[in-house]
Amino acid sequence: MTQQAAFNQGLINFLQSSPSPAHAVTTMVAQLEEAGYQALNESEEWQLQPGQGYWIVRGGRSLVAFRLGDKPVAESGVRMMGAHTDSPCLKVKPKAELLRQGYLQLGVEVYGGVLMHPWFDRDLSLAGQVHFRNESGKLTSALLDVVKPIAIIPSLAIHLNREANKNSEINAQLHLPPVLGLDASDDASPSLVLREWLATWLRKAGHSVAEVVDYDLCFYDTQPPALVGLEQEFISSARLDNLLSCYTGLHALLAVDKLATNKPQAATSLLVCNDHEEVGSSSAIGAEGPFLESVLRRLSGDEQKYQRMMARSMLISCDNAHAIHPNYADKHDENHGPKINAGPVIKVNANQRYATNSETSALFSSFCDMAKVPYQHFVVRADMGCGSTIGPIAATKLGVRVVDVGAPQWSMHSIRETAGTKDAWYLGQALQAFISTWDGE
Incomplete structure (x- = not known):
């Protein structure tokens, strides 16, 4: 079995074992603990060790996991990935x-x-x-x-x-x-x-x-996920939006850990998966709440170090994108119709429904180039409304650089959605390049 095939089988297993946000978090915690990550309690004092991985769950449905780097976070920043655990x-x-x-x-x-x-x-x-x-x-x-x-x-x-x-x-x-x-x-x-x-x-x-x-x-x-198509080019499942991104972010975090066993990462890497994105994120465990910020402030130690850390940090907000539909191609801008299995999508919106700007778009495209994977762009038609993600919320609350990206899919918010068998893998490779190489500048 190829690495990509094994990755997709892991995604299918994750989707099948995660019928609710609480199940998704429990499944991710099991994988984190298997990789040696330790639990933290928000009500207790933390004694953190460089090179060690940790996880925190709030409300049973939101998760923050991070691997502490060897360098102080004020000097290296934090390489962050974000997704959400809930689905309509x-x-x-x-x-x-x-x-x-x-x-x-x-x-x-x-x-x-x-x-x-x-x-x-x-x-x-x-x-x-x-x-x-x-x-x-x-x-x-x-x-x-x-x-x-x-x-x-x-x-x-x-x-x-x-x-x-x-x-x-x-x-x-x-x-x-x-x-x-x-x-x-x-x-x-x-x-x-x-x-x-x-x-x-x-x-x-x-x-x-x-x-x-x-x-x-x-x-x-109850219909299980499946590979679909004459060449099994597609993955069909419930909750691809956005468990695909949760799985891909977690896989990237753990994959880089395995590669760095003999040489621990200098910078801290972090994954946040929030509940309640589909209803606006305004909750104690949603992206609008204080969960991620409180963890980051505890990592930094004081306000000066926190501000220095955030200036050297970046968040890749991962949430699936609208692939062009062959039966409804007119619903896309003619120059911005992402295709399935053609790579992760950089999502842009002039009205800040996505947090991508030219700098963060250029950075993400460079990570794709490093990983040797293709990438695409999505801009909604000028006469249509645009959805949003946790990206603009994180950018506003934290003042951190953010890029909004995602794997292209059909049938978003249906009981059964469809994505490509290559795109989540491509996205994961780009995330690994981000975690492994970005220097905070």
Whole structure:
């Protein structure tokens, strides 16, 4: 198996084991610990050693991992990579149970900019965090991944909506609650059905559960990731936006560590993966919150050193880009239509929806050249709106150099997205060049 093929298999495994942000973080932590990284607690004093790797998790769904370099951070700066752990999905409401026409359903809330139509007629399961009291009365939590299909959102037959293929509006409140089964209870108020089911599931998994108190659960498609195409040129999966970037950043960080075993890196390298990007990042664990800045300030030691460190630092914000669609090519600017398997995309927006500027674009293109990988540019059509990333937030909060890049993909924010088998690998090679070679100037 080639290095690229092994990389893609690792990406597929990561996507499959990460149905929720909490699962993604847990999977990354396992890989970090296997590589010798040590856990840090934000409530304790840190005693950091040069050359050692560390990780911190906040809220169970956001992660910062870094390898401390041999040089003081005020002299070398920090080589940072950023991504986000969340994806648009359907989240279960606190009082979710619904009885309609003899069917048990769960009410859901749309999280992020979901492309709704693809969610219909899919085999859905549940995953996320469950908070419960154990038999001793202590409040604790556990990850839940049901794995098997337990729900479906059935489409309305075309015979009952002859205009479905022309104009089919979806009302999230009325049309999206998944069906879990027939109502088998005699109770007209099924308000505890979900919590009782979750308690039973957790007990079977070995947890001591007296009462389920709350949860953060999302539905997901059980269809596994796959290589697609006559030559398997594509990767098709849920949550490529943006777990592809989380995996690629982590792989780059650990790959450089392996290469530097006999000669530790002089500069500190860091990966941040935030939750809540899809809803604006305004939370204690989102990019708008203080998580990354608080870690960086603790690394620097004092304000003077912090300012010197940031002046020598750079963040590569990795979030997937819109590949040109062969059936909708007119949705792209004619000179800025990224192609799949043609390299990572440098994302530019004059209105600062992306944080890229000419300096950081030139720097990233030089990393691609060093790694001998192609790169592309994306600028949205002048008559269309533009999405955003954690890049502008990091640039504003930290005053650090930022470039926004990403692997090109189709079907962004669908329940199933498509990217190329080469592009994540290309991006990872460029990130490794950044970590290994950039001198902070």
